[in-house]
Amino acid sequence: MRNEQAADLLFAQSRPGCRAVRMPECDVPAEAVESLLPRSALAERPPDLPELTEPDVVRHFVNLSAQNMSVDGNFYPLGSCTMKYNPKRNEALASVEGLAGLHPYQRSETIQGMLALLHALQEMLAEIAGLDAVSLQPAAGAHGEMTALFVAAAFLRDTGQHRDVVLIPDGAHGTNPASAAMAGFRTLEVKSSAAGLVDLGDLAAKLDARTAVFMITNPNTLGLFDRQIGQIAEMVHAAGGLVYLDGANMNAILGIARPGDFGADLMHFNPHKTFSGPHGGGGPGAGPIAVAGKLAPYLPAPLVAKRGDCYTLDFDRPKSIGRVRSFFGNTGVLVRTYCYLRTHGAEGLRRVAENAVLNANYLLSRVKDCLPVPHGDRCMHEFVASAQRLKAERGVTAMDVAKRLLDYGFHAPTVYFPLIVREALMIEPTETEAKATLDSFAAALQRIVAEDAGLLHDAPHTTAVCRPDEVHAARQPILKWTAPAR
């Protein structure tokens, strides 16, 4: 089924005189714009936007949407991204007018329900983290990392400690070192051991009086829980540093282990992963952070406070790092998080982690014979397979396998990450997939690794486009549409 109408961009479809929206006549007496504002401030013509009708716009975007894979339509085992089902009730409830229709500068007596919700969310996240205080302000996971590092920097400054180095394992997400740099820290990489855990010798060698923070993702990006965590936290704390937990992989340990209990001083959550907020094709997310009591005074302001039966925004935080975002934060995402947590309760969250880990281990057991998994037969919520043997023997890469999966109707796993596994395919099924889906995914992989190498190099064969030329895109960037020359 080929749809030619899907091909043109909005700008090419523009026809003078078309209108999707007609604004009402002005109902107040008014002079012309030219006499209300200085002429030098005014545009000479209306904005250079396409002229379209409502059906034009709708057909265009509906056709575009059909070119996406999505969690609702496809198994989406993108490692590290926790692409679980996005509950529809949460979408509906977050758009209730009494929540979605609130202006951020309304008086607090007109938003008591919202503040009650956000206050309860602060408390629930603190409990899940095993830490003392929570800020809901950061807008995404990386933003939470950076905010937490700002908090750490403020704490160190305030307590007169000159520590300027953040230690980061080599398997970490790229956001970790990038966030550390934005918070003014130098970064040092800590090696992983052959077992895929933190190399304690290397960590010991790099810990010193300049160590500010050790950032650890646990479970890590190989899908392994670093069982040395108690010892690691002791070492970091003994050196005077703080332990930061990258909470990207919290889905594996909800209700089973708490970062605060295994030594973390501060952490962020990714509600758009762990708590099922939809990913939106690249956001919005949110990045709440939780910290130990001694760091709480430095959290961004405001926090939601409860005074008697009344909820308020607490700006009176003299040691606060200040703001990292305007207004309250990505509240709509936080409302979905609240709905998710209220749907599950303690028992439900534990079931989430159990089934995420069960699904991942099951899929690992089905996949490891055709694609080796270098770091063992057991994992937490995800595992990293390697196409290295396939590449050596037949010239088939992780990318070839990933692209071919699209032909079978599956979204590709995360490829070439973490950097410490060659030809990595990082696979995270999540708890919201059925055994039958995992079986058909494994069967597809088994077929793919046996397929003709040429067929795989040329995959995908069924999508509208195949292997865009990324080098060309970067060398001569075309970042906007321009009208073709006549």
Added chain:
Amino acid sequence: MPYIPNTEDDRRAMLEAIGAESIDELFDMIPRQFRLDRPLDLPAALGELALRDHIRQLAERNTAASTATCFLGGGSYDHFIPAIVDFVAARSEFYTSYTPYQAEASQGTLTALFEYQTMITRLTGMDVSNASLYDGAGAAAEAVLMAIGATGRAKRVVTASSVHPEYRQVLATYLANLDMQLQTVDTPGGVLAPEALDAAVDEQTACVLVQHPNFFGCLEEVEALAAAAHAKGALLIVAFDPVSLGVLKRPGDYGADIAVAEGQALGCPLSYGGPYLGILACREKFVRRMPGRLAGETVDRRGRRCWVLTLQTREQHIRREKATSNICTNQGLMALRATVYLAAMGPHGLRSTAELCLKKARYAADRWTAGGLLEAAFPAPTFKEFVLRAPRGRVDQLLEAAAGERIMAGSPLECWYPELADCVLMAVTEKRTKAEIDRMAELIRSVLG
């Protein structure tokens, strides 16, 4: 559990395939001492019906702006959102997909982002737009970091007190650990005087951040400000209101080097402050210093036009600590909303919207100051919001009385500007009617008269 499809039988079969006795065994990697030996202390689980009731009860303790009359502004506005914006954003092919790393599986999102970038460059007159940041404040802070890198001047940044106080707070937080001096020039007349800026900018200054129309709603003399910044080799960063570009000159036309905005006005619900949309656009020569995603056009193996994420060597997943920014997840769905909004409004819809805002705001300011009970705090021309002063210092009384009439009359400014303790910031969008404005005038007469 509502979202877990496996049955007990499935689980048994899976454990058998794994070779594990129990699910508990799968967690052996976690040392016993760190295993939680009690259930989390969380409120009891609710079924869908009970959850719906619970949320409805919470929502009933709030007053939605739509059930009142909203004159609140300050960076978040009660603008009209055409129904097709919600319709498109609710397509689950868009909202349940990930960042478009796998281009073949994400052409819908990539195409929309490319259209977003094109719309923003046309709206602003800038050369390049990224695919969104978190919010207007974050975009302003990221723009400053870009300017520091581009100019190699790692000492000073200048802004003005007429810039949104929260944007300045965010900027100060971002700069706090980078050993930068942030100078804020006072704006006692409601706008930044070009001479004052000229005196504040020196050869060490990386950039100047201004807002136009500014936080008080006033139009800045942007051309003169651009000249003052450029005379010392500093870049000009302008925070603009996207709706104002229906009538106002574009940042690219008056010398902005980087243009940033809070994009909420482009089809995002108020939603108690977010999710919103950080817009960032700049001149071509800064493109490799931009933060965030960029969608670029290319061709595939069969020569077909298509789109990919490009110039990724700027980004954290490639460059790590040397990246231009740490941003990963951005506000993709809000960028999609903005694209649909701008497509629906078109040149004439956006122009009409801006004209309606301007005319109604002017009518409101005239009506509300007519009896002399309130007066304009600043003489400069304004777009859709403005600051009024209650000469006898009765702002709180007015706001309180208005709340009783379900009118959200405005924001008191004292928390940010102690010297404006007798002032209120009020905004009038295209949605406000003559009747609502007249009713507010009546209230002013009865409360302050």
